[in-house]
Amino acid sequence: MAGSTPLQKRELEDDNENSSSMRTAETMLRLLPMGLCVVALVIMLKNQQTNDYGSITYSDLGTFRYLVHANGICAGYSLLSAIVAVVPRPITMSRAWTFFLLDQILTYAILAAGAVSTEVVYLAYKGDTAVTWSESCGSFGSFCHKATASVSITFIVSLCYAALSLLSSYRLFSKFDAPVGSYNNKGGIEIANY
């Protein structure tokens, strides 16, 4: 930046220090859901049970297929975004917007996957007599337990993503105000000079 004052330089240094610790925190916060997504994915993928009543696998239920896809996409995105986040470079507006929008979409997608799967697990445990849906977990207890575990992990991922959404919206909207801030600063100097 041409003609930057000593204060502006000090600010830039402070910003760099802040953004360094923030970058580490963000990378951790992106690697954690990646791990959790992979665990939830593997538990669900291996979820099948065969007994005297018949056999059931996760792919018999469209909802669980969606859960697997959502977790897979989430794990991939978490890994990619962690790699992008860990590289120290200036945050451009377009990068902040991309992170913000993708984080928001992923948060909603993974929350929706968790919610619909919870509904199916709930129906599998309790059934619904009004619409003649019988409970199935009496016959397929192990299947239901694993599904519950996978869904619970998905909800922890949702929490991580809610935090990431917060972080990326903070990054974007504090960035948004940066030009106004430097305009104020210039303005302040001008007034003092006049």
Next chain:
Amino acid sequence: MAGSTPLQKRELEDDNENSSSMRTAETMLRLLPMGLCVVALVIMLKNQQTNDYGSITYSDLGTFRYLVHANGICAGYSLLSAIVAVVPRPITMSRAWTFFLLDQILTYAILAAGAVSTEVVYLAYKGDTAVTWSESCGSFGSFCHKATASVSITFIVSLCYAALSLLSSYRLFSKFDAPVGSYNNKGGIEIANY
């Protein structure tokens, strides 16, 4: 503010003008989901069908009861928050945080309600042979149509709330930076004076 410069005054006026149009936009954006929530709520509350196969009401399904509650809470919160938003007064940090957190929670709650209800409507239309859940919409077509309408409206509410979350996070995080901005400004004056 004691000793404010003309430029700072002009900025304050600009801020006031911006916040006035933003306030109107926000109030509209809060009244819209209120109306939609009430419509979705009424459609679901009146949703019952009796025919030769038996009778079904929304309250037979726990999910639809949750949808009704979520829509009711959402309508109430939308109205209250619209009233708070329409009154012109300085936005305090605690108010910005309250709006931000409640908007986020409502967005997730209404999205989850929409998602689980979609799952139930889907199962009611298609059934799931693997877990012996039969489709019910062949027998209760009118019930399913009304439920679909209510769920669709709930998704539009989710979109409104996603926008509101965006707005309140923008408000909060641009507010967050305000103290840094005025610090810059002061700093600018000091440097110019030295």
